[in-house]
Amino acid sequence: MKSRERVTMKKFILGEKLTIWALAFIFISSINGSLAFSKEVEIPANKSAEKPAQPLRLEDLIEYAKQKSPEIIASQAEWLAAKKRIWIDTSLPDPMAGLDLMGDMVETRVGPQENRFMVSQEIPFPAKLWEKGKMANSEAKAAYARYQAVERDVTNRLTKLYYELYFTDASIGVIEEIKGLLKKIQSVAQARYSNMSGSQRDVAKAQAEVSMSLEKLYMLKQERESVSAMINAILDQDPMSPVGTAVLPGKPVLKYSLIELVNLSIQNRPEVKEAEAMVAKSGYAKRLAQLAYFPDLNIGFEYTQVGSGTTTESMDGKDSWMFPLRFNLPIWQNRIIPEIQEAKQMVEARNAKLREVKNTTFFEVKDAYFRFDSAIKVSDLYDEAVIPQAQIALSADQAGYEANKIDFLNLLDSERVYFNAKLSQIQFFTEALKSYSDLVRSTGVDLNEIAHEGVKKS
Template identity: 30%
Template sequence: MKLINLNKLFYIGILIYLVYASSSAFASTASPAALSYLIQEAVQSNPQIKAARERWLAAKDVIPQSRSLPDPKVDLGYIHMTGNNPMDVDPRREQMIGVSQEIPFPAKLYVRGKAATLDAKRIEAEYHTIRLTIIAQLKRIYYDLYLVNKSIEIFQNNQLLLDKIERSARVNYSVGKAPQQDIYRAQTEISRLLMRLVMLRQERASLEADINRLLNRPLDITISTPSKLSITPLGFDLNKFYRLVDLQSPQLNAQQKNVEKSNQEIRLSKLDYYPDIEIGAGRLRDTAMGTQGYQVMLTATIPLYFASKQNYAVREKLARYNADIEDLYSTHRDLSFQVKNAFLLAQRSAQLIHLIQYTIIPQATLTFRSSQANYGVGKVDFLTLLNNLLTLQDNELELHGEIVQHEKAIAQLEEITGVTL
C-alpha cells in the first residue's frame, strides 16, 4: 500500500511538471536564431552602439569649429560733447561704425584642429570598441543559452532512460531480483532531474531576455539555438595575436589617440605664451563740423601673468600626457594578458573536446549500455547502473561546456583584436 501511494505521488509530480513545461514552451513568440542575424540586428539596434556612433559624429563636427576664427564684431558708437565755454556754440557730435576681428597667434588654430581631429579618431576607436564589446557579449550569452538548451535536451533524454530503469527496477522487485529501494532511488533521481529542468528553463528565459535587451526589442521573444555548435579554429599562433593587438585593437588605438591628443594640448599650452591680436577699422563722422574720417586699431594680449598661469598650464598638460602614456602601457599589458589567457583557454578546450568526444564519451556509453543490459538479468546492482548513467550525463555536459568555453575564448580574441576568426 505504501508503494502504491508513493507511485501515485511520483506520477502526480511528473504530471504537474509536464503541464508547467508545456505552458512555458508556448509563452512567447519564436525568433530567428542564427547568430549572424542576431549580431547584425544588435549592430543596427543596440542603444549603446547607436549612442557611441552619435558621439563619434558629434566629435567630427567639432573639427571645423576648432579651426575657425572667432566671430567678428561690429562696433557702433556715438559721441556728444559740450563745453563750458559760452563761445562754443557748436558742440561735438561724432558717429562711429566699425568692425574688428580677433586673430589667435599663428599655429594655434592648426594645433586646435589637430587636437580635435585626434579626439574624433579616439572617439571613433571607442565606438568600434563598444561595437565589438556588444557583439562579444551577445556571443557569450548566446553560447550560454546553447549550453542551457543542450543541458535540457540531455536531461530530457536521461529522463526517458530513468523511466525505463525505474520500470526495470519495478519488474525486478516484483520477481524478487531487486530491493524496493531501487524503485525509490530511480524515482528520486527522476524528481531531482525534473528539479534541474525547472531551474534550467528559468535560466533559459533569463538568457533570452538578456539577448533581447541587447537587441533592443521585447524581452519575451524566444531565441532558439542550433542542435550543434561548430568549433571555430584559432587560425593564428599567439605571436600573431600579439601583433594584431598592436596593429588593430580598437581599445589600444583609442589610448594611442589620447596620447597624441595630449601631446598636441602641450603644444597648444606653450603657444599661449604668445599674444593674440585683434584688428579693427572704423568710419568716423562729425555731424556738427561736417567732417569725416576713419580709424584703425591693433590690440594685443600680453601674457603678463605667465608665472602663475601659462607655466602651470604647461605643467598640467605634461602631467596629463604622462598619465595617458602610463594608461597606454597598462592597456597594452592588460590586452596582451587577455589575449594569451583566451588563447590558452581555447587551446585547452580544443584538446578536451577531442578527448571527451572521441574517447571518454564512447567509453562511458559502452559502460552504461553494458550495465543496463546486465541489470536486466541481475548481474549488476542498481547503484552501478545509476552511477554509470550519471557519469555519461556528466561527460556529455562537460563536452558541451568545453565547446562553449572554446567559443567564448574565440569571442574574446575577436573582441580584443578586432579580427573575425
Template identity: 30%
Template sequence: MIYRFVAVLVFFSLLSLRPVWADEAQPLEDLPRLVQTALANNPELKASDARWQMFRNRIVQARSFDDPMLMLKIQNGIVKDPFNFGRDPMTQKVIGISQQFPFFGKRTLKGEVAAKEAESYRWSVDERTLELKRMVKESYYQIYFIDKSLEIIDKNIRIIDDFITLAETKYSVGQGVQQDVFKSQLERSRMLDMRITLEQQRKTLSANLNALLYRSPDVSVGKISDFEVTPLSLTAEELRTTAYENRPLLRSYKALIEKGEAGHKLAEKEFYPDFNVAFEYMQRDRIDEMERGDNMYSLGVTFNLPVRRERRQAALAESSSEISMATEEANSLKNSISFGISDLMAQLEKRRKLIELYKTGLLPQAAQSLESATISYRVNKVDFLTLLDSRVTLFNYEREYYDSLADYQMKLAQLEALVGKEIQ
C-alpha cells in the same frame, strides 16, 4: 516482461555520442544576423556614435576665427544738447569694426586638438562595437549550452522512467527491493528540479540577448544549430601583432597622445600675444562755412600682454601629464592584451582537448558502461546504485562535452574582442 527488457537494451545500444532532439518546427537562430541586428539597433552603440559626431563638429568651431565686433557710438557729444551734432566740431558719429586674430599657428593647433579628441571617440565606437559582438556571441552560446542541457535532461528523464519500470518489474517478481524504486523516483525528481532551473536561466539569457538587440524581452529566441570547433591557426605572437595593429582602444589612446602633443604645442603658443585689429570711421557735421567738420578715421592694433606665466606653465604641465597618462594607459592595455592572449589560448587549447577526449573516449566509454550496467542489473550481477552511478556519469560527461563546446566558442569571441578583429 522479457520484451520490456529487450526494449530497454535496444534503447541504450542506440545511445549516440552527440544526441539530437531538435524541434525542427522551431526556426534556427543565425548568429551573423543577430550580430548585425544588435549593431543596427543597440542604443548604447548609437549613443557612442552620436558622441563621436558631436566631437567631430567641434573641429570647425576650434579652427574658426571669433566673430568680428561691430561698434556704433556717439563720441564727444554735448550733454546739454545731446542730439545736436553740429554744435561742436569734436562731436562725431562713429562706426567701427574689430577682429580678433590669435597668434600664428594657434588656430591650426586648436583644430588639431579637437580633431584628435574626435578621433579618440571614433575608435571608442569601434571598441564598443567589438564589445557588443562579444556579448551577443556569449549569450548565443550560453543559450546553446542551456538548450543542450535541457535535451540531455529530457533524455535522462526517459531513461530513468525505464529504470523505474525495470525496478518495479524486478520488485514485483521478488528479484529487487523497493528501495531501488524510491531511488529512481528521487533521481527523476532531481532531474525535474534541474530542468526548472535551466528553464529559468534560458529565459534570463533570452531576455539579455533581446536587450542587446534592442527588442522586446518577450521575443522568443529559437533553437541554435550544432557546430564544430576549429583549432586556431595563428600563434600567440601573430595575435599580439594583430592586436597592436587593430585594437580600436589602442588607436584611441594613440589619438589621445597626439591630442596631448598638439595641446602642448598650443600651450607653448600661449606665451605669445593675440592681436585685435580695429577700424573706426568718424563722421562730423559741418558747423558753418569756416568749420567744415571733416570726417575722420582711426586704425589700431591691440594685443594682450602674456605676463601671467604661472597659468601658462600650468597649461604646459597639464598637457605633459595628459601625454604621460595616455601613454601609460596604452602600455597597460598592451600588457593586458599580451596576458589575455596567452591565457585565452591556453583555455582554448584545454577546451579543444577536452572536446576531443569526450567525443572519442569518455562519452562512448560511459555509454558502454551504462549499457553493461543495465544488462548486469537485469541479471542481478550489479546493484541498482551502480546502475544509477553509470547513468549519472554519462549525464555529467554529456553536459561537460557541450559545456566545453560552448565555452570554446565564448573564449574565441573574447579573443576576437581582445585582438580587435575576427580571427576564424
C-alpha cells in the same frame, strides 16, 4: 488423546492458512504502495502544447544589435559629435561691431564728430588654430575608437549570451534523453520487483533519479529565461519577447600563435587606438600651451561721421576712417608657466595610460588564448573518448541489469557517468566558444576573416 491431537492439528492448519493470507496481503500492499510511491514522486509533464522555438542565428543577432543597441547608438552619436568639434575649434571668434553715439559732439578743426561705427576681428596666432584643429581631430579619432570598442564589447557580450543559450538548450536536450532512459530503467526495476526478482529500493532509487533530472531541467529552463532577458536588454526589446533556439555553433579553429595574436591586438584593438589618439592629443596640447607666449592679433575698421566745420579747407566736414591693429601682451607668467607644466604632466599621464592598456591587452589575449586551448582540448577528449566509452558501458550495464546479471547500483553509476560526460562536453565546448569570443574581442579583429584573407592571398 486423539481428540487433543485433532484439535492441535486443526490449529496448526488454521495458523498456516492465516500466515499465507497475511503474506499475500503484505505482498499485494507492497506492490500497491510502490505504485502509489511512483505516482507521488513522478512529476506530471506539462501537456500544454508549446510552439517550437524558431532557430536563432548569431549573425542576425549581431547585425540587429549594431542597429538597435542603445550603447552602440550612444557611442556613435558621441563620435559624430566629436567630429563637429574640429570645425568649432579651428574657426575664428565672432567679429565685434559697435556704434558710438556722441552726446556732446566732439568739435574738431574740420568739423564736429557726430557718430562712430566700428567692426573688429580677433585673429589668434596662426599656429594656435592649427594645434587646436589637431587636438580636435585626435579627440575625434579617440571617440571613433571608443565607438568601435563599445560595438565590439556589445558584440562579445551578445555572442557569449548566445553561447549560454546554446548551453542551456543542449543541456535540456541531454536531460530529456537521460530522463527517458531513467524512466525505462524505472520500468524494468518495477517489473523485476513485481516478479520478486528485484527490491523496492531499486524502484525508489530510479524514481529519485528521475526527480533529480526534473530538478535540473527546471533550473536550466529558469536559466534560459534569464539569458533571454539579457539578450532582449542588449537588443532594446521587451524582456518578455521570446528568444529562439541557438543553432549548434561550428567548432572554432585558431590558426595563429600567441605572439601573432598579441601583435594583431596592438595594431587593431580599439582601446589601444584610443590611448594612442589621446597621447597625440596631449602632445598637441603641450605645443598649444607653449604658443601662449605668442600674441594674438585684433584687426578692425572704424568710421566716424563728421559734421560741417567752420574752415575753408578741402577736408572740412569730411568723414574719417581708420584700421586699428591691436595685440595682447602675454606677460603674466603665473598663468603661462603652469599651463605648460600641466600639459607636460598630461603627456606623461597619457603615455602611462597607453602602457597600461597594452599590458592589459597582453594579459587578456594570453588568458583567452590558454582558456580556449585547454577548453577545446578537454571538449574533444570528452567527445572522442569519454562519451563513447561511457555510452558503451551504460549499454552493457543496462543489458546486464535487464538480464539480472548486475545490480542496480552499477547501472545507476554508469548512467551518471554518461550523463555527466555529456554535460561536461557541452560545458567545455561552450567555454571554448566563449574564450574564442574573448580572444576576438581582445585582438579587435575577426580572426576567421583574417584567416580567410590569408588563404586567398596565398
